[in-house]
Amino acid sequence: MAAPSSNTCGLTERSIRERVPPLLTDLYQVTMAYAYWRTGRHQEPAVFELFFRNNPFGGGFTLFAGLQDCxxxxxxxxxxxxxxxxxRSVLPPATDPAFFQFLRGLDCSGVTLRAIPEGTVVFARVPLMEVAGPLAVVQLLETSLLCLVNYASLVCSNAARFRLAAGPKRKLLELGLRRAQGPDGGLTASRYTHIGGFDFTSNVQAGFQYGVPVAGTMAHSYVTSFTSLEEVLPKTLVAVNGDSTPVDIILLTKGWLSRVCELLGSQPGKIHEGELAAFLSYAIAYPQNFLPVIDSFSVGCSGLLNFCAVALALCELDYKPLGVRLDSGDLCRQSLEVRRVFRLCSEHFSVSAFDSLTIVGTNNITEQSMAELNEKENEIDVVGVGTHLVTCTQQPSLGCVYKLVEVRASPRMKISEDPEKSTVPGRKAVYRLIDAEGHAFLDLVCLVAEAPPEAGVSVSCYPLSCDTSCVSVIPAQVICLRQDMFTKGQVTQPLCNATETRAKVQSSLQTLHPRHKRLQEPDSYTVALSEKLHTLVTEIRKGSSNNSNFLLAN
Amino acid sequence: MAAPSSNTCGLTERSIRERVPPLLTDLYQVTMAYAYWRTGRHQEPAVFELFFRNNPFGGGFTLFAGLQDCxxxxxxxxxxxxxxxxxRSVLPPATDPAFFQFLRGLDCSGVTLRAIPEGTVVFARVPLMEVAGPLAVVQLLETSLLCLVNYASLVCSNAARFRLAAGPKRKLLELGLRRAQGPDGGLTASRYTHIGGFDFTSNVQAGFQYGVPVAGTMAHSYVTSFTSLEEVLPKTLVAVNGDSTPVDIILLTKGWLSRVCELLGSQPGKIHEGELAAFLSYAIAYPQNFLPVIDSFSVGCSGLLNFCAVALALCELDYKPLGVRLDSGDLCRQSLEVRRVFRLCSEHFSVSAFDSLTIVGTNNITEQSMAELNEKENEIDVVGVGTHLVTCTQQPSLGCVYKLVEVRASPRMKISEDPEKSTVPGRKAVYRLIDAEGHAFLDLVCLVAEAPPEAGVSVSCYPLSCDTSCVSVIPAQVICLRQDMFTKGQVTQPLCNATETRAKVQSSLQTLHPRHKRLQEPDSYTVALSEKLHTLVTEIRKGSSNNSNFLLAN
Incomplete structure (x- = not known):
């Protein structure tokens, strides 16, 4: 059954300290903090940026998630x-004891965080977050922030791709908990796949903690645990309306089974009694939520017949069965056959409830099989996805990085022999330029001191994809992408719950032209540097900038 | 630096309830529990087995991990x-309120768990754990147990493969926290990759919580944060032995830099002053643990020269520098050049400390690049691995399943149209047969009531790979693989810490013939059913067993 959760406590700070203690970091953050402290630079104002270098899954976009936890x-x-x-036990014995007093007194009261809102469509090399504060402190935050953003954004983007592949009508159910990277990995997956576009999760804790609607009915083990109708207790059910005399539901069902077999020309001898017992006991427990898994033995020879018999008996007592789940084989083909039988029953026995039964399909669904399913004829209403969704099989890591861009108001740049690994120096502002049709067409990265681009005014910039040539564009609208999120130890924007962020994802995706949302070979979206920022990069690269730091003499 | 942790609290129950609350499960476990309860079957004795169907990564073995958390x-x-x-808010309103009282009183006092010890080499289709107890309770445990075993075993097996690929001498450092599936995923990865054969982790919390030795020194951001020698404070260092007069370490290093440039014919003009400042400040903070990252600008033109100069200055003051880290480019080629320069300095300046410097390599290492690195000439002593280790890129999920095998002492079997998805019914015992050379050669799965196989006595069995033919084997030794681990609410075996389980992994791998440990196309290890178990499977399959459950009459 699919029950929307009544709990929407997604905003609580529950267990963040337990989940992300400050020791959950790479040791080198601590060793560097000591070296900064030792040389007296730990309080110097520094700015780091968090970004990724490539959109995941060969796609044209990414969704930014994990900010709230940050x-x-x-x-x-x-x-x-x-x-x-x-x-103290890990650092060398000669470490100055005063450093540990310093650590004990640390907090983020001196840290400012500017970020793109959670749930926004973002692109490679655009700085998603800017973390400013005392050098030692902002260095210490690196690993935890990366850990919180990397997987959340990856799995949220993966869910959005599955959502696109599935088409708008089909409902999507996440059921990856057992295959995730441990318990918290599973919980994170359930939360961010919902934000990315999934409708339900099987994960109860995600319902409890984040208000994600939960769904689920039965496993094969429930079916195989039954062998005989003797095991069904109670054996009666009371009709919804009218007569309060308990009805022998077993007898009623057996009657319907005969009629169903006759209608379909099926052999009763191939029907599993244990399966029928399992369905009956389940229907007695959940007469309004009956949705069994029907492929434990054979869909055509047993499961479908048993379902129809029990569901028809329920209908006779004015209950409304929900549907069936298919968990193996060719889901499309089977769903067509199942729907055909439902329609036949509806007509033949005049039960209109059989016209609106739900067919759930779950069987190792990948993004590709989801896309194929969307193209082939089928009758699947709800698709459950586990392993390939939560582990992001196609690309299991996003590769966010956290790079120093400014110290003491002076820009910093890492010039790598690998040009892609070079960073863009200086403190920045990021603008999204919108065209006359309302589509985003360019993200412009400027120095923070520059005047923002204006709607209707031509702006020159340097796309990151081509290193030298300048282009001019005229935006119809300009959006400042980043906002102040944290300052003086306080969160400065209202925190959104999962439902709100989920809506944000869909509206942000709406602004993106379909050509960037193609799952295969999308057109790439342009990210560009402003002229001034481009000049700064060029100067530093030439070593001709004022920040030259070559050792010219011994 | 690499500091063995002084904390070995890996056994604490800290936060297991926080990490794995009972709601961290699929909703259908709860809906099934209610249906069992409603039909009065919730207390029936039932047995589930946990196993996986294929060794991961195309390999010949798997390591079983996650038991302790279970x-x-x-x-x-x-x-x-x-x-x-x-x-109560999720289940249908008509759910009997007495069920919720039943849930409130539930615990595992009626559950018995038998399992193969954690850290043992295991194979596909061998039941790793047997969970027996009241039907509703053991059903409710499914998702959590799968979640705890799946990723732990997968990442432990992945680590063991990297360990095999790296060869026995090289030290391995795990540094995947930032790329893992969130915070707990990262912590789980650090713990189980250590158990699988890694020597160190960068993850401080893993050191704190599980006693894994932690290591790490500096990032590029530390280097790029410096621009000038003016930033180095203090500018002096006191020699280890003898004279307590502070020495001007900057002056000393500049002198050495001249001599190094002269020795190597290098141009001082290409040396980054900021990098030298970073190295110097770091050396002053950690004179006994100096190991900088030397590729922020150019290894050959700047980083290596700066390292040698600072390290030679340290040596002159009787400190012992540790080595360098390379983080980009062709690690093998660079390591050879770095080692050549170290040897040259050692000879030319008569500093023996330069003969034992460590070279650490970290740059997106995969299992394949690790294997290549092991085959090519290189001088890398320590390899750091992140993304591909913790996300298990090659295969990001193990696919453990939890299947019902017995209810009320009667065997249960799922007969799937996909033969691989069929289960093996009945309560079992598992024996590992050892040959005269001490190598494991066959895992025998028997019914629990059967007499165990005996050393020196021929035993007939049916390998799972070929469905019909019987083979006879004579073991030199027989090991009963599973032990009672949990009964009457208590853990009945001493819990091992990470170090002990890590040793167990290596000794268990020792018993496996190298042909099964080949990373590519290994010989497959034989798992077989006993004659009696094979007969039971055949009978149930034919529908001719006493447990026939077809509905023969309406």
Whole structure:
């Protein structure tokens, strides 16, 4: 059954300290913090940026997620005495004890975070978050922030792709908990796949903690645990309306089974009694939510017949059965046959409830098989996806990085021999340019001190894809992408629950032209540097900038 | 630096309830539990088995991990009032209120768990765990147990493969936290990759919580944050032995830099002053643990020269530098050049410390690049692996399943149209047969009531790979693979810490013949059913067994 959750406590700070203690970081963050402290630079104002270098899954877009957890993490960031004692045991014995006092007193009251809102469509190399504050502190935050953004954004983007592949009408159910990277991985997956466009999750805790609607009915083990109709208790059911005399539902069902077999020309001898017992006991427990899995033995020879018999008996008592689940074989082909039988029963026995039964399909669905399913004729209303959704089989990591761009108001740049690994220096502002049709067409990365681009005014910029040539564009509308999210130890924007962020995802995807949303070989979206930023990059690269730092003399 | 952790609290039950609350399960477990309860079958004794169908990564073996967390989960399994209230909001309104009282009183005091010890080499289709107890309870445990075993075993097996690919001498460092499936995924990865054969982790929390040795030194951001030698403070260092007068380490290093440039014929003009400042400040903070990353600009033109200069200055003051890290480009080629320069310095300046410097390599290492690295000439002593290790790129899920095999002492079997998805019925015992050379050669799955196979006595069995033909084998030794692990609410075996389980992994891998450990196209290991079990399967399949459950009459 699919029951929308009544709990919407997705905003609570529950267990963020438990999930992301400050020691959940790479040791080098701590060793660097000490070296900064030792040389007296730990309080220097520094700015880091978080971004990724390529859209995942060969796609044309990414969804930014994980921000809310980052904000809660910043708010709770503090080393306990126990943490500090452990660090003392790990760092070299000669480490100055005053450093540990410094660590004990640290928090994020000096940290400012500007970010693109969670659930926004974003692109490679656009800085999603800017983290500014004392050098040692913002360095210490790196690994945790990356960990919180990387998987959340990846799995949210994956869900959005499955959503696109499935088409708008089909409902999507996430059921990957057992295949995720452990318990918290599973919970994170359920939360962010819902945000990315899935309708339900099988994960009860995700319903409890984040208000994601939960769904689920029965496994094969329930079916195979029954062998005989003797095991069905109670054996009666009371009709919804009218007569309150308990009806022998077993007898009623057996009668319907005969008629169904006759209608379909099926052999009763191939029908599993245990399966019928399982369906009956389930229907007695859930007369208004009957949706069994019908492929434990054979859909055509047993499961479908047993379902129809029990469902017809329920209908006779004025209950409304929900449907069936198929969990193996060719889902499309089977769904057509199942629907044909439902229609036949509806006509032959005049039960209109059989016209609106739901067919759920679950069987190792990939993005590709989802897309194929959307193209082939079939009657599947709800698709359940597990492994390939939560583990992101196509590309199991996003590869976000966190790079230093400014220290003491002076821009910093990593010039790598691999040009893709070079960073863009300086503190920035990011604008999204919208065309006359309302489609986003270019993200412009500027220096923060520059005047923002204006609607209707031509702006020159340098697309990152081609390193030298300048282009001019005229936006119909300009959106400033990043907002202040955290300052002076406080979260400065209202936190959204999963439902709100989910709506944000869909509206943000709406602004993107379909050509960028094609799952295969999409047109790439343009990200460009402003002229001033491009000049700064060129100057630093030439070593001719004022920030030259070559050792010219010994 | 690499500091073995002083904390070995891997056995604590900390946060297992927080990590794996009883609601962290698929909704259908709860809906089935109610249906069992409603039909009065919830207390029936039932047995489930947990196993996987294929070794991961196309390999010949798997390592079983996650058991300890399963045991702690069983011990703490209990619904709170809040949990039950949430379930009440999700289940249909007509659900009998007495069911929620039943849930509130549930625990695992009636559950027995037999399992193969954690860290053992295991194979596809061998039941790793047998969970026996009241039907409704053991059904409710399914998702959580799968979630705890699936990723732990997968990433542990992946680590063991990287360990085999790397060869025995090289040290391995795990640094995947930022790319894992969220915080707990990262922590799980650090714990089980250590168990699988990695030596260190960068993850401090894994050191704190599980006693995994932690390691790490500096990132590129540390280097790029410096521009000038002016930023180095203090500018002096005191020699280890003898004279306590502070020495001007900057001056000393500049002198060494001149000599190094002269020795190598390098141009001082290409040396980054910021990088030198970063190295110097780091060396002053960690004079006994100096190991910088040397590729921020150019290894040959800047990083290596700066390292040698600082390290030679340290040596002059009787400190012992540790080595360097390479993080981009062709690691093998660069390591050879770096080693050549170290040897040259050692000879030319008579500093023996340069003979034992460590070279760490980290750059998007895959299993394949690790294997190539092991075949090519290189001088890398420590390899750091992140993304491909923790996300298991090659195959990001193991696919463990949990299947019902017995109810009320009667065997149960799922007969699927897909033969691989059929299950093996009945309660079992599992024996590992060892040959005269001490190598495991066959895992025998028997019915629990059968006499165990004996050393030196021929035993007939049916390998699972070929469905019909019988083979006879004579074991030199027989090991009973599974042990009682949990009964009457208590864990009945001593829990092992990560170090102990890590040793178990290596000794278990030792018993496996190398032909099964080949990373590509290994010989497959034989798993076989006993004659009696094979007969039972055949009977049930034919529908001719005593447990026939076809509906023969309406």
């Amino acid at each position: 904000l809660l993490f910043l708010r709770s960031f503090r080393f306990t005495d126990e943490d500090v004692e452990f660090l | 045991l702690l989960f069983l011990r703490s399994f209990r619904f709170t009032d809040e949990d039950v209230e949430f379930l």
